[in-house]
Amino acid sequence: MKKIAIIGSTGSIGTQTLDVAAAHPDQFQVEALAGGGNIKLLLEQVQQFKPRMVSVGTAALAEEIKPYLPSGVQLYHGNEGLIEVAAGSDADMLVTAVMGSVGLRSTLAAIDAGKQIGLANKETLVTAGHLVMERAAAKGVSVLPVDSEHSAVFQCLNGEHRAEISNITLTASGGSFRDLTRDQLSHVTVEDALKHPNWSMGAKITIDSATMVNKGLEVIEAHWLFGVPYEQIQVLLHPESIVHSYVEFVDGSIIAQLGTPDMRVPIQYALTYPQRMKAPGKRLSLAQIGQLHFREMDYDRFPCLRLAFECGKIGGTAPTAYNAANEIAVARFLNKEISFLQIETILERVLEEHQVAAQPDLEAIEAADAWARSKARQL
Helix, strand or coil: CEEEEEECCCCHHHHHHHHHHHHCCCCEEEEEEECCCCHHHHHHHHHHHCCCEEEECCHHHHHHHHHHCCCCCEEEEHHHHHHHHHHCCCCCEEEECCCCCCHHHHHHHHHHCCCEEEECCHHHHHHHHHHHHHHHHHHCCCEEECCHHHHHHHHHCCCCCHHHEEEEEEEECCCCCCCCCHHHHCCCCHHHHCCCCCCCCCHHHHHHHHHCHHHHHHHHHHHHHHCCCHHHEEEEECCCCCEEEEEEECCCCEEEEECCCCCHHHHHHHHHCCCCCCCCCCCCCHHHHCCCCCEECCCCCCHHHHHHHHHHHHCCCHHHHHHHHHHHHHHHHHCCCCCCCHHHHHHHHHHHHCCCCCCCCHHHHHHHHHHHHHHHHHC
16 A cells, blocks of 8 residues: 655645545555645545644644644644655655645655655746756655646656657647637636636646646656756647647657546556556547647747746756746736736746846755745736
8 A cells, every 4th residue: 555645635636636545545545634724625634534644834724723633643834844744754655736836845855755756746846856856866766747748758758768759749728718819818807717628727727827837837847857858848739638748759659648638647647656547537539529639839829838948948047937936927817916918027027137046056946936926026
């Protein structure tokens, strides 16, 4: 039986990870959960899965939840709580399902503790890919992708030689506004943006899908996960989200991974790798779908994706600033402080003013992150 810990257990990926665990109670034991601020849902998870460790976002929330926890459950809070859940339990594997760069220190702590990593937190590799992958290699720890696109590439590369990769293509649904013109985007609302046509995801990642920042983060993540230069990473618009990604090899052969848009499938594959188990959800029928569509990516239409490639190639703290500025801009859009198109404007202006530090250590990364957030709040 595999013992797992989850940071971000009350979010979209966290709850679907627990769906997988519940579907296979003889395979998984939930050792620890970190749930942020949704203590009602977290308590339900605690009652169902009986973890030994629990963490919440603040000391006040810890006091609020404490009387309702079963006897013997260790309770933590804040960033230190994330680290305890990530590294301090008996779990064999940590699923990092928190949003944002807050997952970085806890992921590094789990690697140092020898935990296998199921990575759903893009920002960890975007902000500090060189640190994370070097540390994982030194500790002999596997970093297994949970995102559907990276899981697809990972599966396509099983048994293949990395040196024989010609290019990797990540597919993109295009998000809520994929068929709108730039002029039409001037008038979209928060409510419009949160209506993703294919996937069920949290608010922040749904907005990122519409701006294509999500795909930009995935491009940078793919660079670190698979050791492929940015010149060999491509993005293709695929509205149906059936081909999750594919790899072309030097002989012209293409291997693709297909499936229904259900995050529980890549989550389960990360949890059970290298084995496969029966998964919940609807099976794919290509006959019923009939047709699949693909379009070249328009980087003028989606400038945030272009910026991600540029930041990845620059390296250093450029991806850190990109990610941090976007987190603030999206939060401001969700709070209806700025318009949809102002998200990309803020990104561009923050990056124009950012002084890139090459080969940054953890402190330099966190300093760049804080600077970019502050600047994005001011604009």
